Amino acid sequence: MENINNTILEIRDLCVAYTADKLSVSHVSTDIPRNQITAIMGPSGCGKSTLLRAINRMHELYRGIQVSGELLIDGQDLLKINAMRVRREVGMVFQRPNPFPTMSIADNVLAGYSLNGIRLEKSMRQSIVEQSLKSVGLWNEVKDSLTKRGTFLSGGQQQRLCIARALALKPKLILMDEPTSALDPIATTTIENLLVELKNEVSIIIVTHNMGQAKRISQKSLFMYLGELVEGGSTEQMFSDPADRRTKSYLSGNIG
Amino acid sequence: MDKLKFRIFKSHLLHYSVVVLAALMAVPLVAILGKVAVEGFRNLTLEFLFQPAPTTYEAVMASAAGHAIPGGISNGLVGTLLMLLMSSAISIPVGILSGVFLAEHRSTVFAKVSSYMTDILQGTPSIILGVIVYAWIVIPMKGYSAIAGSIALCIMMLPLIVRSTEEAVKMLSSSYKEAALALGGSYFRTVWKVLLPSAFGQIFTGVLLAVSRIVGETAPLMFTALGCAIVQWDVTQPMSSVPLLIWQFFNNPTLQPLLWSASLVLLVFVLLLNVSSKIVTNKWKI
Numbered sequence: 001m002e003n004i005n006n007t008i009l010e011i012r013d014l015c016v017a018y019t020a021d022k023l024s025v026s027h028v029s030t031d032i033p034r035n036q037i038t039a040i041m042g043p044s045g046c047g048k049s050t051l052l053r054a055i056n057r058m059h060e061l062y063r064g065i066q067v068s069g070e071l072l073i074d075g076q077d078l079l080k081i082n083a084m085r086v087r088r089e090v091g092m093v094f095q096r097p098n099p100f101p102t103m104s105i106a107d108n109v110l111a112g113y114s115l116n117g118i119r120l121e122k123s124m125r126q127s128i129v130e131q132s133l134k135s136v137g138l139w140n141e142v143k144d145s146l147t148k149r150g151t152f153l154s155g156g157q158q159q160r161l162c163i164a165r166a167l168a169l170k171p172k173l174i175l176m177d178e179p180t181s182a183l184d185p186i187a188t189t190t191i192e193n194l195l196v197e198l199k200n201e202v203s204i205i206i207v208t209h210n211m212g213q214a215k216r217i218s219q220k221s222l223f224m225y226l227g228e229l230v231e232g233g234s235t236e237q238m239f240s241d242p243a244d245r246r247t248k249s250y251l252s253g254n255i256g
Numbered sequence: 257m258d259k260l261k262f263r264i265f266k267s268h269l270l271h272y273s274v275v276v277l278a279a280l281m282a283v284p285l286v287a288i289l290g291k292v293a294v295e296g297f298r299n300l301t302l303e304f305l306f307q308p309a310p311t312t313y314e315a316v317m318a319s320a321a322g323h324a325i326p327g328g329i330s331n332g333l334v335g336t337l338l339m340l341l342m343s344s345a346i347s348i349p350v351g352i353l354s355g356v357f358l359a360e361h362r363s364t365v366f367a368k369v370s371s372y373m374t375d376i377l378q379g380t381p382s383i384i385l386g387v388i389v390y391a392w393i394v395i396p397m398k399g400y401s402a403i404a405g406s407i408a409l410c411i412m413m414l415p416l417i418v419r420s421t422e423e424a425v426k427m428l429s430s431s432y433k434e435a436a437l438a439l440g441g442s443y444f445r446t447v448w449k450v451l452l453p454s455a456f457g458q459i460f461t462g463v464l465l466a467v468s469r470i471v472g473e474t475a476p477l478m479f480t481a482l483g484c485a486i487v488q489w490d491v492t493q494p495m496s497s498v499p500l501l502i503w504q505f506f507n508n509p510t511l512q513p514l515l516w517s518a519s520l521v522l523l524v525f526v527l528l529l530n531v532s533s534k535i536v537t538n539k540w541k542i
C-alpha cells in the first residue's frame with residue numbers, strides 16, 4: 001500500500017474511446033508519484049497521447065470522445081471538477097514548440113494569466129516572468145529581448161519558453177507529450193537536465209519514444225501496448241528486469 | 257548526349273514561354289492604367305476633389321465661354337466614404353464572427369449549409385442584390401437613401417469577409433488553440449487573444465480586398481442610393497458615389513471630359529487598397 005501523500009495522481013480504471021467499437025486506452029490503473037518524473041513508453045499508436053490528454057481533459061474539446069474511470073488528483077476526481085480549473089493545475093507541453101506567435105516572450109510566459117482573465121500588478125508580472133524563465137534556464141538568454149516575439153527563438157529555446165509558460169501558473173502536475181522529439185540532441189539534453197531539476201517543484205509525466213531518455217530521467221515508467229498498461233513500476237526495475245515479455249521485447253527493440 | 261541537349265533545350269523553351277506569356281498578361285493592365293492615367297490627369301486638379309459635380313447648365317456655360325468645365329466629384333467621394341463606413345461597420349464584425357464560427361464548427365451540418373449559402377451569396381449578381389434591397393428597404397422607407405445603399409454594399413462584403421476569415425482561422429495550427437485551452441483559458445479568451453490575433457494579417461487583407469471589390473460597385477447603388485447633385489451628409493437621403501458619378505458623366509455629353517479623372521481617382525483608390533493588402537500580408541506573417 002503506497003502512501004497517499006507520495007502520490008499526486010491516482011488513475012483508476014481509465015478508458016478512452018474515440019469510436020464506440022474500440023478502446024484506445026483500456027482500463028488503465030496506476031499511481032503517479034509526487035515530485036518525480038513518470039515516463040510513458042510504448043510503440044506508436046498504443047495510446048500514450050490519448051492517456052495523457054485525458055488527464056487535462058483535452059478530449060472534451062472534440063466531439064464523441066468517451067472518457068470513463070477516475071483521475072484522483074490529491075484525492076479529488078478531476079473528471080468531476082471544472083475543466084478550466086483542472087487545466088490550470090495540470091499544465092501541458094506539446095510535441096512541437098508552440099509559443100503564441102503574436103505575443104512577446106514575456107506575454108507568452110504570462111499567457112496563462114491573461115487567458116484566465118487574471119490581472120496582475122506590474123511588479124508581480126515581472127517577478128513571474130523572471131522566475132519562470134529562470135527555472136527553465138532561459139532568463140540569461142532572453143532577458144534583453146523580453147518584448148520580442150517568442151517565435152524568433154531557436155526550437156529548443158521555444159520549447160523551454162513553452163515549459164516556462166506552463167510553469168508560470170504554478171501547476172501541480174505537468175504533462176509532456178514527446179517534448180524533445182522535434183529538437184536536436186543538444187537542445188534535448190538541455191531539456192532533460194532541466195526536467196530533472198524541475199521535479200523538485202512539480203510532478204511530471206512525460207511521454208517518450210526514446211527509451212534512453214526514459215532511463216536517464218524518470219523514476220517511474222509505464223509501458224503501454226495496444227491501449228493497455230502492460231507494466232508500471234520503478235524505472236530501474238523495468239529496465240533491468242521487465243516482468244512482461246512484451247515489455248522485454250519492446251525494450252530490446254523488437255516491437256515499436 | 258543529344259538527349260540531354262534536347263532536354264536542356266526543352267527546359268529553356270518552357271522557361272522563355274512562361275516569361276513571354278507573363279509579359280503578355282501584363283499588357284492589358286498596363287494599357288488600362290496608361291489610358292486612364294493619361295486621360296485622367298488632364299482635368300485632375302485639387303479642386304476636382306473638393307467641388308461637387310457641375311450641373312449640365314454650368315458645364316455648357318463654361319465650355320461656351322471657352323473655360324475648362326468646373327466642379328469635381330466631392331459629392332461622390334463623400335458618399336462613397338460614408339457608405340463604405342456604414343457597410344463596413346456591420347459587415348466586418350459580423351463577417352469575422354461568422355467566419356470564426358464556420359472555421360471552428362467546420363464539421364457540423366449547420367456550418368456546412370451556412371458555408372454553402374455564403375458561396376451562393378458571393379456569386380449572386382450585384383444588380384439582383386440592388387433590386388432586392390430596393391424592394392425591402394427603399395419601398396418601405398418611401399425613398400432612396402444612403403442607408404439602403406450601405407445595406408446593399410454590406411450584403412456584398414459579408415461573404416467575402418466570412419470566407420477570408422474562415423480560411424485564415426482554418427489555416428492556423430490547432431496547436432495554438434489547444435495550448436491556450438490547456439492553460440485553462442476560456443473559449444472566448446482563446447478566440448480573442450490567440451486565434452484572432454494570429455489570423456489578423458490574413459483577416460485584415462480579406463477586409464481590404466472586400467472593400468476594394470465593392471468600392472466600384474455601381475449597379476446596386478442605382479436602385480438604392482440613387483445619386484445626389486450636392487454633398488450630402490444626411491444618410492437618410494439619396495447620396496452619390498464615385499462610380500455613380502462616372503455613370504452620370506458618361507451619359508451626359510457635356511460632362512464627359514470629367515469621366516476620365518473620376519475613373520482615375522477610383523482606380524488609384526482601388527490600387528492603394530490592393531497594395532496595402534499586400535503590405536499587410538507580408539508584415540503580419542507569423
Ligand SMILES: Nc1ncnc2c1ncn2[C@@H]1O[C@H](COP(=O)(O)OP(=O)(O)O)[C@@H](O)[C@H]1O
Nearest residue numbers: 018019024042043044045046047048049050051
Ligand atoms: N482523433 C482521433 N480519432 C480517432 N482515433 C484516434 C484519434 N487520435 C488517436 N486515435 C487512435 O487512438 C490510438 C492511440 O493513439 P495515440 O494516443 O495518439 O497513440 P500514441 O501517442 O501512443 O502514438 C491509435 O490507434 C490512434 O489511431
Ligand SMILES: [Mg+2]
Nearest residue numbers: 048049050177
Ligand atoms: Mg502520441
